[in-house]
Structures are given as C-alpha cells and as structure tokens.
Amino acid sequence: MLLSKLFTKTSKDTVADADSINADLLVRSGFVNKTMAGVYSYLPLGLRVLKKIEQIVREEMNAIDGQEIVMSAFAPKEYWEKAGRWDNTVFESLFHVPAAGDKEYALNPTHEEVVVPLVKNFVQSYKDLPFYTYQIQTKFRNEKRAKSGILRGREFLMKDLYSFHRDGDDLDKYYERAQGAYWKIMERLGLGEISYLTYATGGSFSKYSHEYQVVLPQGEDTIYISEDAEKKGKRIAVNSEIYEEGKTVCPETGGNAFRKASASEAANIFKLGTKFSEPFDLMFTDDKGKRHPIIMGCYGIGISRLMGIIAEAFADDSGLVWPASVAPAAAHIIPLAKDEKEESFKKAKKLYEDLTKKGVECLFDDRLSDAVGSRMADADLMGVPKRLVISAKSIDGGGVEVKDRASGDVTIEDFKKVFSLLVTSS
Amino acid sequence: MLLSKLFTKTSKDTVADADSINADLLVRSGFVNKTMAGVYSYLPLGLRVLKKIEQIVREEMNAIDGQEIVMSAFAPKEYWEKAGRWDNTVFESLFHVPAAGDKEYALNPTHEEVVVPLVKNFVQSYKDLPFYTYQIQTKFRNEKRAKSGILRGREFLMKDLYSFHRDGDDLDKYYERAQGAYWKIMERLGLGEISYLTYATGGSFSKYSHEYQVVLPQGEDTIYISEDAEKKGKRIAVNSEIYEEGKTVCPETGGNAFRKASASEAANIFKLGTKFSEPFDLMFTDDKGKRHPIIMGCYGIGISRLMGIIAEAFADDSGLVWPASVAPAAAHIIPLAKDEKEESFKKAKKLYEDLTKKGVECLFDDRLSDAVGSRMADADLMGVPKRLVISAKSIDGGGVEVKDRASGDVTIEDFKKVFSLLVTSS
Secondary structure, eight states: BBBOOSSSOOSSSSSSTSSSSSHHHHHHHSSSEEEEETTEEEEEHHHHHHHHHHHHHHHHHTTTTOOEEBOOSEEEEHHHTTTOOOOOOOSTTTTEEETTTEEEEOOOOOOOHHHHHHHTTTTOOOGGGEEEEEEEEEEOOOOOOOTTGGOOEEEEEEEEEEEEEEEHHHHHHHHHHHHHHHHHHHHHHTTGEEEEEEEEEHHHHHHHEEEEEEEOOOOOOEEEEHHHHHTTTOOOOGGGGGTTTTTTOOOOTOHHHHOEEEEEEEEEEEEEEEETTTTTTTEEEESSSSSEEEEEEEEEEEEHHHHHEEEEEHHHHHHHHEOOOTOSSSSSEEEEEESSHHHHHHHOOOOOOHHTTTOOOOOOOOTSOOOOHHHHHHHHTTTTSEEEEEEHHHHHTEEEEETTTTTOOOEEEHHHHHHHHHHOOO | BBBTTTTTOOOOSSTTOSSHHHHHHHHHTSSEEETTTTTEEOOOHHHHHHHHHHHHHHHHHHHHOEEEOOOSSSSEEHHHHHHOOOTTSSTOOOOOEEEEETEEEEESOOOOOHHHHTTTTTTBGGGGGGEEEEEEEEOOOOSSSOOOOBBSSSSEEEEEEEEEEESSOOOHHHHHHHHHHHHHHHHHOOOOGGGEEEEEEEOOSSEEEEEEEETTTTSSSSEEEHHHHHTTTEEEEEEEEOOTTTOOTTTTTTTOOEEEEEEEEEEEEEEETTTTTTTTTTTETTTOOEEEEEEEEEEEEEHHHHHHHHHHOOOTBBOOOOTTTTOOSSSSEEEEEETTTSSHHHHHHHHHHHHHHTOOOOOEOOTTTTHHHHHHHHHHHOOSSEEEEHHHHHHHHEEEEEEEEOOOOEEEOOOHHHHHHHOOOO
C-alpha cells in the first residue's frame, strides 16, 4: 500500500471530542471515522485490523466445529415478544424500528430470537444434536450514552455462537471446549497475559456466567483477580457484581486472596439452558420417542471492541502499537530520499515490491516531499510492528534501519536478512 | 464438509410462502432462511456463495484502485437533512429509527450522506484527487411490499463505490474503467452472456445513468435490447423508463431496432456531479488556490441480489445450478455403500480427504442410511457443479461416476483423473 495513494491522512492534534484513548488514536491515525457518538466507520487500515481479528476468531470457532452463518439484523417484533424481551423495561437498549404497514421491527442487539426459530426448521431428533453455529455480524444497541470510542458503541461487530444439546452434560463439555478456544483467541491477539476468565452473574440454569476481561487502566469494569489461582498458573477473576469483600472465594481454587483491577470485557459466555427453547418450543425427540426442550449455550466476543481493547492495551505516547497478528501491515517502509532517482528510494521500492510479491503486507511511504519528522511520527502513530528506514546513511551502515515499534530497539540489518526475516515470520 | 454434520437440511416440498423461484429453491436447499418478508439469514452453504460473489466484486474493485472501508449502518438525521433526503416524501424507503435522547437516526439505504462528511476530513487540495473508496455492507430499505425473495429485500448486502474527481473529464475516464470492471464481474459470475449495459434516467449532471440488467423471465424490469449493438458484439439496452416506441435510438449505435425483455437489475452506476459535495461543502483547492466542489460518481452492485439472480438464471426443475466461480463447493461426493467398511466408502472418503488437502472444497454425503434417491435429489437441489458417485458398480466400471450438474452429462472416470481435474480447475 502506497501512502501517497491512501485517501486517509493522519492528524497531529488530539481529537477534540474523543472520549477515550482508543477513539483519539484510531481517529488521528485514520483507522476509523466517527459518524456520530458510538457509531464508527472503518477506514482502509482499520478495516485490515478488524478483518484480522475476525479471521482469528473465525478460525478458532471453526476449530470447535462452529458452522458459520450470517443472520438478519432485523427480527419481527413477535419473536422478541415471544421471548418476553420486546419491552424496553425488560431490554432497555433494544431499538424498535417503525416500518411500513404499521409494523415494528427489532434491530437485533443479540440473536437468540433469530437463531432459535431458524434452527427449529432443522432439528427433530436427538440424532440431529449437538451442533454449533455462529456468525460475525453487526449488532445494534440504543445506548443512552455512548462512550469509550469503539469499546461501547451503538453499532458494533460481534461474533456470537450458539450451541444446541440434548442435556446439560453435553453442554458442559462443549462449554469447556469453547473456553479453550477463547483462550486461544486471547493469546493469538496478544492479550493472553492480561486476560482473566472472570466469574460473573449466572442465570436460572447455572450459578455463573463467564467473561473474558482484559486488564486496562481505563476499563469500565472492576474485577477481583484470584492470587491463589495465579500462583497455580491460572488467570481467574471474579466480577465486582458478585464479589463480596471477605466472603467471596475463588470458584476454582477456593482461595480468598484477591487483587482489584480495572478491566474491559472482551467476551462473555452463558449457559442458557432452556430459556429460549421453551418459549419457541424448540424440542427434540429422544431415542424412546419422548420430547424434551433443547439445552442451549451462547458464546459472544466483541470483534470491534477487541480492536479498541488492543489499541488501548498497547498504545504508548507516540501512538498505536499493534501485535503482529492483527497489524494492518508487517512493515512500514520509509525511504529517505529527495527524489525517486536516488539509490535509497530504488532499494526501498525493490524491497517493498519483493515483500509484496511474497505476500508480506507493507506500507510504503512514498511521500518524499513531506518532512522526515512527520513521516517518522506517522509510522509511530500507525503502529506497524517493524519500521524500515532506508537512507544513504543506512545503506552505508550496512542496509536497512529496522525499528521494532513495541520495544523501540533499532538495528541495522542487510537487505537480504530483513527480507527473509519478514517472509518467514508472515 | 460432511453432510451428516451440516445442521441445515433440505426440504422436498415447495416453500409455502415463497414469493419467487429464488426464495423457494434457496430455502428448500437450506442456503437461506427467511426471518420475515424481505429479511433473510444466510446459512452455511448460502454464506459460501455470498462470500464468493463478494470476493469477485472485491477483487475487481481493488483492480480499479478502490480502497475498501466499511461505513456505519446508522447516520445522524442531520446528515440526511443536509442533503435534503430525510423526509419520506423525498426518500420513501428511508428507515427513521427513534433513539435515546429524543433523537432519530437514519438506517442507511445508501451512503452518500456518510461518505461525503467522512472524506471531507482528508481532502484539501487537487493533489488529494482523484481517489476511490468502496464498501461491502448491509443496507436497509423500508419497502412497503417485500417480494422476489432475496432479489428485493428490506435488508441486503451491497457493494457501493464512490469516486472523487477534480473535473468531469476525470470522472468520465474513471466511469469507463468502472464499466470495464463491472463487465468483468458479470462475466466471472457466469452472467456475461445474459447481461446488458442499460441506459436509464440520468440526473442534472448527466443525461443517463447506467444499469447492468440480467435477462430473467421473472425480472421486475423491462428493457429494450439494441439489436444493432448486438450485431456489433455489444450488449446494450435501454430501460423502459426512458424508452419511447419509434423514437428511441440506441445511444451507442444510433440504431432503432430493439427487442423487449424482462430483466433484473444487478448494478447501477451514476455520475453524481456536485449533488452531494455542494450541500456538504466538499471542496478542493486547485493549483491556483481557487476552491471548487468535488465531482463525484457512485457505483453500486447488489451482492445478495446477485445471488438471487444467479439462482434464478440457471436453476432447472431439479434445483439450483451454480456456476463454478460461486458454487458452495467444487464437487459433491456420494458414496453408495451400506456401511463405512465397504470399498466404495473408503475410496470415496480418500478422494474427499485428498481433495480437501489440496484446497478443493467438497461436500461429502456420508449419510449412508438415507435413501439413495433422496441423496441424489439433494445433490441436484444444492447444485454443486460436479456430482461424484462412487459405488461398487462405478468402481467396476473404472472409477467414479461424474455428473456435470449444468449439462447433465454423465461419464465414468478413473480416480486419478477426477482428482487432477478438480485440483487443476480449482
């Protein structure tokens, strides 16, 4: 990607109405654009990050036998009434959309009301169970106050998986597989070391639900990290909503030593039991011909929210710092030349073209007439893992000046080594 | 994909409330599910088709330098008011969504009102022009009557590209490039031979807009195909909205011989001129420091609609017939065996696994206890290009019974040939 062609531009100034670190940095770097409070568009570089998060989540859902679908954004009012959640006193943030013919539609903030009638077309017998289906899709919430940039929006991208079982044991088994998949996602996103499986309010079917909370100074939640669990190499916490000082013990270790932390919820998983299968009469027939309601689980993860969490977790004073797995590019190449005839430009361009041919995504800063300082600042702000500066000086010194965005380490490497390093790590 | 694991199932019966061939076949085959009139969910096989159409469109948009973004589904009322299109007397099908704080949002049916304020952040000078940005995103229309299955929905997937120019000449040049890209798309989707570049109502900035109409018996539009153009190897038509019997001539050839046809609109492109840049004050400064409004073009194509068009264009009495470029799989493998110990099952499974390893997508019908007739009918209904039946008889006869879904031709081929044929064509 040539930066001279990219239609977005960075901005030096803090965004006037930014409500969070992520909004400020993502808007300034040209990764997202705010349409209105809580409503964002994803620009070329931001969309690349979003798609990479999406793909990591997709791969891990496929690995636990999730079948991908995309459900409708709209649902008829009748479905939400059937589940008892149409009324805004029950589900406050549900958008009611007036439609032609004196109708009203729900603009779905979650999809139990769509997936249950959908799968009802296909399930009759215990032989059809279990199965798991998920989507990556835009959801809507009528938030009174949108805040925290893309962390808490009025429209946002979610992955939601629903599982269907003949009994609670089968659900329990899958719930554990899903936990494994969620840990893999958090690790692949670079968040493994600061994420906690957090016990939270359950429902009528199970004592707890579980959240994946990421420790962030600006996090909107408060969690209590189990220090006993930590000693055993486990990252377990309890959400403040169920924590009682001096009474609560860690549900996994029984220990009572906790450390308070601010955190942001990236994901949550629930055992729904028959909460939705009963009102929709989603039943199966067992091997003796008897009918039972299907047991369900649901497994959410915020895709756009994760982008905001990653932005906040790793950013520094100079800008964004993307983990390699979700970075919009592997390398940000800056030739320091006055014109395209100079050797440094030619060598930089060749490196860019060679890497691109090998499928390594690169940003190439061909804006030669811009000030060197602002081009360097842009690289820091955009947060690509490796900055490669090629100048007469770097060539004299042995090749390419490689700066690691996260550590700040700078080395000079020869062209071949830089090329093979990037090709093998991509 | 193992059909025993796929959670969707086919249905023999015509769908009671299907309003079109595409809805009937796509629902019966388990490709889509109707949430309500005009609102569909895309199930595993249907989503594969949709994503392939999406990817073909994406590749052709990238080839004409389109920069991909994803814009918000919501826009503030104020933006739609600024462009003069908020009122339902002006834009009848615009959803007005009541939101917290006595606000109303637009649920965008098109994105001029979002893209123009968005790009305004990034354009100042003639040096920033031209550029092109597009998205593939869900749109909403408050249709009084939804009909024709996924051809005309209340929510649907669109690609919309917007181009930004300093003058009309530059727009004209890009408009022609876009036409080339659109022809490539129609050809890659297998629709090239039945698509017509159709002249339709223009606006204040240009005499005509252009549509890509696909001839379909059930098509909702009427077009007049230029027979003179056809003789010159061009597929040109005039929309009935601007056609006058005995007066209209083909805008490209000047000929007056036309043939009437029913067609379905797959895409439309417009020269917007300054229609949106003026109200939003989207200006650029020329090389003499003078300010001018930016000249715009817009280029739409219906992704989910194309899926419906392709379904209708090629279906036969037995079901769907997908062109290879968008089929949910390249091959549908059916072992005819009583149990998994039989040679025919083992050979079929090995072929499935070998093809899968090579990246060839296959459906594998491992539902051995189902009736042979219904498994064969499923293959026809789902419409994968090649059906591979492996039985004791086919093995005796030399290997695999290969049926071409489109032509109906059946041959017996040895395993190696079938394997290499599918690997090289994928």
